[in-house]
Amino acid sequence: MNPAALKANLRDMPPGSTLLVNVDTFDQRNLDKAGYTSNPLTDGSLANHRVFEVPMTSITVEATKPLGVKPRDAERSKNFFALGLLCWMYTRPVEPLLDWIKRRFANRPEVLEANLAALRAGLNFGETAELFDHPYEVRPAQLPPGTYRNITGNLALSYGLVAAAQKAKLPLFYASYPITPASDILHELARLKHFGVKTLQAEDEIAAAGAAVGAAFAGSLAVTATSGPGVDLKAEAIGLAVSLELPLVLVDVQRGGPSTGLPTKTEQADLLLAMYGRHGEAPLPVVAARSPGHCFDAAFEAARLALKYRTPVVLLSDGYLANGAEPWPIPDLDALADISVEFATEPNHGDEFWPYLRDPETLARPWAIPGTPRLMHRVGGIEKEDGTGNVSYEPENHEKMTRLRAAKIAGIARDIPGVELDDQEGAELLLLTWGGTWGVGTAATRRVRARGKPVAHAHLVHLNPFPPDLGDVLARYPKVLVPELNLGQLSRLVRAEYLVDARSLTKVQGVPFRAAEVEAKILEMIEQ
Amino acid sequence: MNPAALKANLRDMPPGSTLLVNVDTFDQRNLDKAGYTSNPLTDGSLANHRVFEVPMTSITVEATKPLGVKPRDAERSKNFFALGLLCWMYTRPVEPLLDWIKRRFANRPEVLEANLAALRAGLNFGETAELFDHPYEVRPAQLPPGTYRNITGNLALSYGLVAAAQKAKLPLFYASYPITPASDILHELARLKHFGVKTLQAEDEIAAAGAAVGAAFAGSLAVTATSGPGVDLKAEAIGLAVSLELPLVLVDVQRGGPSTGLPTKTEQADLLLAMYGRHGEAPLPVVAARSPGHCFDAAFEAARLALKYRTPVVLLSDGYLANGAEPWPIPDLDALADISVEFATEPNHGDEFWPYLRDPETLARPWAIPGTPRLMHRVGGIEKEDGTGNVSYEPENHEKMTRLRAAKIAGIARDIPGVELDDQEGAELLLLTWGGTWGVGTAATRRVRARGKPVAHAHLVHLNPFPPDLGDVLARYPKVLVPELNLGQLSRLVRAEYLVDARSLTKVQGVPFRAAEVEAKILEMIEQ
Amino acid sequence: MTATNGDGGVQLARKDFQSDQEVRWCPGCGDYGILAAIQFMLPEVGVRPEELVFVSGIGCAARLPYYMNTYGVHGIHGRAPAIATGVAIARPDLHVWVIGGDGDMLSIGGNHLIHALRRNVNIKILMFNNQIYGLTKGQYSPTSEVGKVTKSTPFGSLDQPFNPVSVALGAEATFVARTHDMDRKHMIEVFKRAHAHRVRRSSRSTRTATCSTTARSTRSSTRTLGRNMLIELRHGEPVRFGAERELGVVLNELGEAKIVRVDEVGEDAILVHDERAPTRRSRSRCRGSPASPRCRPRSGCSGPSNGRRTRARCSGRSPRRPSSAVPAISTRCLRSAPTWTVA
Amino acid sequence: MTATNGDGGVQLARKDFQSDQEVRWCPGCGDYGILAAIQFMLPEVGVRPEELVFVSGIGCAARLPYYMNTYGVHGIHGRAPAIATGVAIARPDLHVWVIGGDGDMLSIGGNHLIHALRRNVNIKILMFNNQIYGLTKGQYSPTSEVGKVTKSTPFGSLDQPFNPVSVALGAEATFVARTHDMDRKHMIEVFKRAHAHRVRRSSRSTRTATCSTTARSTRSSTRTLGRNMLIELRHGEPVRFGAERELGVVLNELGEAKIVRVDEVGEDAILVHDERAPTRRSRSRCRGSPASPRCRPRSGCSGPSNGRRTRARCSGRSPRRPSSAVPAISTRCLRSAPTWTVA
Ligand SMILES: Cc1ncc(C[n+]2csc(CCOP(=O)(O)OP(=O)(O)O)c2C)c(N)n1
Ligand SMILES: Cc1ncc(C[n+]2csc(CCOP(=O)(O)OP(=O)(O)O)c2C)c(N)n1
Numbered sequence A, B: 001m002n003p004a005a006l007k008a009n010l011r012d013m014p015p016g017s018t019l020l021v022n023v024d025t026f027d028q029r030n031l032d033k034a035g036y037t038s039n040p041l042t043d044g045s046l047a048n049h050r051v052f053e054v055p056m057t058s059i060t061v062e063a064t065k066p067l068g069v070k071p072r073d074a075e076r077s078k079n080f081f082a083l084g085l086l087c088w089m090y091t092r093p094v095e096p097l098l099d100w101i102k103r104r105f106a107n108r109p110e111v112l113e114a115n116l117a118a119l120r121a122g123l124n125f126g127e128t129a130e131l132f133d134h135p136y137e138v139r140p141a142q143l144p145p146g147t148y149r150n151i152t153g154n155l156a157l158s159y160g161l162v163a164a165a166q167k168a169k170l171p172l173f174y175a176s177y178p179i180t181p182a183s184d185i186l187h188e189l190a191r192l193k194h195f196g197v198k199t200l201q202a203e204d205e206i207a208a209a210g211a212a213v214g215a216a217f218a219g220s221l222a223v224t225a226t227s228g229p230g231v232d233l234k235a236e237a238i239g240l241a242v243s244l245e246l247p248l249v250l251v252d253v254q255r256g257g258p259s260t261g262l263p264t265k266t267e268q269a270d271l272l273l274a275m276y277g278r279h280g281e282a283p284l285p286v287v288a289a290r291s292p293g294h295c296f297d298a299a300f301e302a303a304r305l306a307l308k309y310r311t312p313v314v315l316l317s318d319g320y321l322a323n324g325a326e327p328w329p330i331p332d333l334d335a336l337a338d339i340s341v342e343f344a345t346e347p348n349h350g351d352e353f354w355p356y357l358r359d360p361e362t363l364a365r366p367w368a369i370p371g372t373p374r375l376m377h378r379v380g381g382i383e384k385e386d387g388t389g390n391v392s393y394e395p396e397n398h399e400k401m402t403r404l405r406a407a408k409i410a411g412i413a414r415d416i417p418g419v420e421l422d423d424q425e426g427a428e429l430l431l432l433t434w435g436g437t438w439g440v441g442t443a444a445t446r447r448v449r450a451r452g453k454p455v456a457h458a459h460l461v462h463l464n465p466f467p468p469d470l471g472d473v474l475a476r477y478p479k480v481l482v483p484e485l486n487l488g489q490l491s492r493l494v495r496a497e498y499l500v501d502a503r504s505l506t507k508v509q510g511v512p513f514r515a516a517e518v519e520a521k522i523l524e525m526i527e528q
Numbered sequence C, D: 001m002t003a004t005n006g007d008g009g010v011q012l013a014r015k016d017f018q019s020d021q022e023v024r025w026c027p028g029c030g031d032y033g034i035l036a037a038i039q040f041m042l043p044e045v046g047v048r049p050e051e052l053v054f055v056s057g058i059g060c061a062a063r064l065p066y067y068m069n070t071y072g073v074h075g076i077h078g079r080a081p082a083i084a085t086g087v088a089i090a091r092p093d094l095h096v097w098v099i100g101g102d103g104d105m106l107s108i109g110g111n112h113l114i115h116a117l118r119r120n121v122n123i124k125i126l127m128f129n130n131q132i133y134g135l136t137k138g139q140y141s142p143t144s145e146v147g148k149v150t151k152s153t154p155f156g157s158l159d160q161p162f163n164p165v166s167v168a169l170g171a172e173a174t175f176v177a178r179t180h181d182m183d184r185k186h187m188i189e190v191f192k193r194a195h196a197h198r199v200r201r202s203s204r205s206t207r208t209a210t211c212s213t214t215a216r217s218t219r220s221s222t223r224t225l226g227r228n229m230l231i232e233l234r235h236g237e238p239v240r241f242g243a244e245r246e247l248g249v250v251l252n253e254l255g256e257a258k259i260v261r262v263d264e265v266g267e268d269a270i271l272v273h274d275e276r277a278p279t280r281r282s283r284s285r286c287r288g289s290p291a292s293p294r295c296r297p298r299s300g301c302s303g304p305s306n307g308r309r310t311r312a313r314c315s316g317r318s319p320r321r322p323s324s325a326v327p328a329i330s331t332r333c334l335r336s337a338p339t340w341t342v343a
């Protein structure tokens, strides 16, 4: 789009839609011509849309130059550049397009070549610049009353962290290393320093996690975010945080793996990594967002658990949620829970301060931050004596501490809501979703019910510990189906925990399920 | 021990026993006095023992100097230094000893102080120098006929790797970063360069794993070993090896966790990490050694699977096996299987070479090493097109490749032996062990049977994939007990896979089970 | 562009080193020039495609191996020097080149880089320094100048950048050079010297002949960047530059480099470049002077260019808990985008 | 050893900085001296225990925080500079010290070290350089000299060591000093300067006042290591050393440092040390000269001392598959320990 096209079409674009603008055309002359008094790209008026600013003209000119195409003529191939880029973004096959172009311009070989070059340049631009987009399947607009804005998952997650810090009355410290599709959280938070947010672009993911541990020790709400490969690298520092029992949120915006995999595509294949990706017995809570807007709530909840139980928490998002957008009812911040915690200020054992003397209910240890007189203490990753926190190699103590750490995390089950269950009379099959498959799960449930077949749907936000009643809920249905964008990770956890024959519907294509796919599988299982 | 004591007592020391020698006394004069013509510490004559060389005299002198003790008098406190060191090594409580010393020397305060200082110096030396020892419970000497030597797990593992390289007709490339209790593998292999072994002490564990990937690409049998924290760090590079489908062995000599944990103590808590400690769907085979000598066989098997299926393999050992020693029947190298694989030498798709064209049976891809004309190709961590190996973002291709990688690993089940089952008529309970609990499992089984109660014992060397008949075996017993030095990791895998109510007996004390503990649990479960 | 192999006989050409994969950098990206220089250089030094391994990390630059008709590993971010070390130790018969960007090599991969240099492994390392993270859409890198406004530093970056040559020399590198993507001739010359730098370890009689090489290539899309922006250093020649070579470098008594007009101090006063002198180290540091051309990265990887340029990471003293002076995130902020109401 | 706090009034002593934990280093280890120097220095600069955070990685040196009655984090291997960066950014009001060994800081932690220096974060880094891995029982470290025989290098190490000062300067460190565990006075002086080095970021008007500091401390157990082995550098003074201060350092026209007899060249020819001159870099590199004392590490952490000293990593050209020239591991080898037979 150029300024004129933007002006003409903007009112027809629903919030959350994606705009591809040709920045090369946004010069003063064109803006004036279109009747803009300020540049819409910078004045915030497009904040409700996902805007990709691409220098289409100049890249097309460059791309066709080797063919001897003159800049003026190249301009005309620009649309093919845009087409190429769209193919990339929506993962559409290119071959039919190529055939069509070849037929269409068969008798004008120079134009054909130029258009093909432009198309390829568009495709390559998407790949090279790691552009990321999937249309988030917006829920039908039967929205409850309220005030909405459009929001992407990454932005909602950023706001959720800031809100949590505020409700905890703590500064927010955010350290990370850029990686698709998590980078935007860094970009968003870096702009919010006036809210007491400090951001650090670290030299790598290990340093980012290390810095977060340091900031947590120093009394901040410490957060680090990354995607798959970065989670691998942070494992050791997260294990340290488990041992130090310090609050910390690790955000994993999942993408296609293994290894570099499909960096711009979505997947849900890091659940078992979140659960078990550290050496030794190092349990921690795992929370997953279910929609772009829910990233706000999930971030808030992750921070709450981290602070209250002095533990690192893994918050799972994915590329689909992170870059997808949906209408979001703007929360009333005053209505959000107070999640503040007390720093220790006094010795807790006679004249002494014992950093591992636990709260009998939460099993959390006291948080005494540097600068507090009389509470000086040292913490480290070597096993600690129960209570004093001194280094201890004593066998029984290690057993005790290992079980205490596990009990602390397991005990969180008492502090989280029961299963979100959408039951239906006569349902024999339970559809169990987690994370980004919630949307398609609700849609598929609706569709199955519309066919007159009963089905129940439960969704898990908390993946460790599970809601306390999950075992009971599962036991009520003879059939359990878990649709997952992996090879069956939640189903393994559920099977091991409850010995329930949970079946998987798996898909690993870098794109979300379609409702019809889940619907078909449900119907098939109901028939069986 | 000084030279004289060594001379006098050596013949009474069974092979594999631990010798604590005071190096300060091994000067020429003392050696001559004891009648040694060469220094036994360096001439190899103690190779059958675990020798700890400790400068006892000088440390004791230094430790007592602040008390004003003269060097000559300090000498006499030396035995208390040795006592302290022994307490550390055998994880014995110190308090009773302290009480005894205090009573014993109550009326000679200077001597008391000196002895206490020496005792503490001994304890601290053990901790500071990360000395590692557990007495390995040697099996009763009903050994079958054959030629034996005494061997520690780390040495057997090193030899197993060298033997595998030889039987594969490949050079062995070993890269690692020092860490207790895995360092000795580096020390051993560094001495074997005359067998074509190349060792690299890398700058960290990531670099060690990266170098191993490079060496594998270049055509070596590539191995990297570490312990818990190092496994965390290697995750990303191992994920790369999964994606590149290159042979590589990752050895994890498990120790007490989480974080730095108990670096000199044993544990079995990295099984789930080995299984799931990488982002995305990145399955790989897992093999575990069951005794010090078996580390040889397990290393050989890990190398075999890695080479044949072009995959990284995790080989699990633990501190108890690594540093424990047992009599070992020296294998006949000629009798070991030929595990050599062919490098690709010719284009495999017309004139082209396709690096991801698989062997239809093993699903392994060809291994074409640099230097081979006409087979130039590029591999990378981005998803690859089936066959050509070119970068591909195509959804169906990603699904296909993800399932192919999983099928390749799952297919290994056809290539491994069935469950090692020690059944007994009438047994209702199956004791299922893995790794270092094999020894105590056999002992407990013997003890239960000696009481006239039937019990069956199965041991798993292959943890992924499981032996093909494991499901059938488990189904035969109403009760399954899994003793583990963790919080129940194998039992989770078995429950998820077979929906069998496998119960755990867990212990996390940094020390192995005692046979009586396992026996008691078996009896308890039999009664139920 | 064919050449005769040193062994005599074998004639290879640029195309022998080009793979069948489409080059996917942004049109106009400086990486094209570097790729071409490598592909022109290789036939001239007489090495066969199968003897070459190109190892890279992740980033735009790190795509290069795909475009070479040689053996290649596109590895993981930052670890290319480690992977290459494994290749080179396992196979001293190969020629191993390491490719990466400034983020790949100096941020996440800094440790592997300095250790590879120190170890003097038989590899050649090319860092493509565009002073930005290209692939991830424009965050500042360890070579970005102070104050740079990028997506991750909307108020300007605070960190002192590395001077890659200083880092390499501080890490005991035995061959370091810097060249420029717009100067194909100089690039090819530098790459040839890198290729030839395969010495025995100094005076010690090691049997594994190893060396390491770093070339630094700055990319630019602005074709207007002229010769007079660069100081070309040649062994044994006075350090002069400028359109008319009217400028030169002198050393003061402390060993600091200064830029002067040659006619004011006389030709004899001008420093003569000595590759082996330890003060080359000082000269690598004429930062901010024309010696280090400031390149405008390609549109594809540039950060926001019109943000406000302030330099504070956080505002003022930082209380442990936000005091009332630190505004709380407010409903107003969450509404900073247009809102609508459903009734 | 008490002192008056700068604020006036508060009197603290060494014991106020000593924790109740037993110090567990080997008797005679050089780390004791460094610990004592820190504990003597702190009361003199007037800082309160609760304002201090000691952050370390893993290793013998890294145990130090346990012995300080301050806040402390015993972190994970190599990551202390990163953890400390988090503490310092979150809390500019604190005094943050980073402690680690040569392996911790320069091997696994090299990248965090150079980035912490480059970023000029408000931390002070002390590296205890014993040129060996102490805790893990004696493998060579990145500062071990070429040819060192250790457990992991039975035939002698091949790798060129880092010069820590060069690495730090190459990484844009703003304060670098080297001192010695046997010289408490000099140590305390250096630590005090490190403590004081808390400047505003050069000329830019940043509000967060940050700086970083590296002091390097070599340990030695040999009490005989005398003054005449060291060159002490003092700003504004000629660089002279030796028992009688009879030796000195001059700079030749290339900026290279040379050791000369003072009476042969005259006092005026001797280089005057200027802390701010860029060629300090060259002088950091008088390696092998008396400027870098060779320390024998403590028994507890020394490697095997009587192995053969050969320097090859592998024997000769390295064929892709072992040829017949490479002996196969044999039953004889597996039997290299005494064997016995059960019949
Ligand atoms: C472990 C890991 N962290 C982060 C990333 C994301 N990432 C890919 S390339 C890159 C930096 C690219 O910058 P540079 O190395 O300078 O190369 P350029 O694209 O500028 O050529 C980053 C942060 C990744 N792929 N892996
Ligand atoms: C990730 C990880 N890798 C390896 C180790 C094992 N390790 C502990 S300390 C150390 C090196 C000690 O050397 P140095 O840092 O020089 O300290 P010193 O003991 O000599 O004071 C190593 C390799 C570890 N704890 N963690």
Ligand code: SF4
Binding pocket: A128, A129, C024, C025, C026, C028, C029, C030, C031, C060, C061, C130, C134, C135, C297, C298, C299, C300, C301, C302
């Ligand atoms: S994003 Fe930048 S570095 Fe990457 S291809 Fe485009 S211009 Fe080149």
Ligand code: SF4
Binding pocket: B128, B129, D024, D025, D026, D028, D029, D030, D031, D060, D061, D130, D134, D135, D297, D298, D299, D300, D301, D302
């Ligand atoms: S092993 Fe070495 S560094 Fe460690 S305490 Fe002993 S003497 Fe000191």
Ligand SMILES: [Mg+2]
Binding pocket: C101, C102, C103, C128, C129, C130, C131, C132, C133, C134, C141
């Ligand atoms: Mg770059």
Ligand SMILES: [Mg+2]
Binding pocket: D101, D102, D103, D128, D129, D130, D131, D132, D133, D134, D141
């Ligand atoms: Mg050391």
